[in-house]
Amino acid sequence: MNQHTLTRRGIITFALLLCCALGIVFARAATTHASTMPALPTKHHIVFQVSANNPAIMNLALNNIVNIDNYYTKLGETVQIELVAYGPGLNMLLAGTSPVKARIAQIKTSIPDVTFSACNVTLQTMEKQQGKKLAILPEARIVPAGVARLMTLQEEGWSYVKP
DSSP, X not given: OOHHHHHHHHHHHHHXXXXXXXXXXXXXXXHHHHHHSOOOOOEEEEEEEEOSOOHHHHXXXXXXXXXXXXXXXXXXXXXXXXXXXXXXXXXXXBTTTOTTHHHHHHHHHHSTXXXXXXXXXXXXXXXXXXTSOOOBOTTEEEESOHHHHHHHHHHTTOEEEOO
């Protein structure tokens, strides 16, 4: 071996050791900095499906909404909640037929961020069948398609529950 080979090896070895040492220093600094920062509250996302014209199922979904909100509020964490109604379950969000409209109004008052979504495909089908315009509850909004809304939210990582 010549002197140039030893010098190059020495420089490479020194550079590698220096990189490792700097990596350890920066890792410790990052860990120390991260441990002194307050933790951000965890945000959860859950979507409920109602597709049956059954007051017991509707009330179960509403109970679940209240319970999940209470649970995460006590933990100091946030939860984004949406209920999607389609098919026969759309009756839950129709002003003229909802057997749970008083509960929905009360829940929307106590949990303002909850979203009640009504399927427009079902709404248009029902309007055509009944030959008249149907109104949804003021606490609800219309989405283009209920099943597509559920699918989109699940693809975005939302938890899915069908009571």
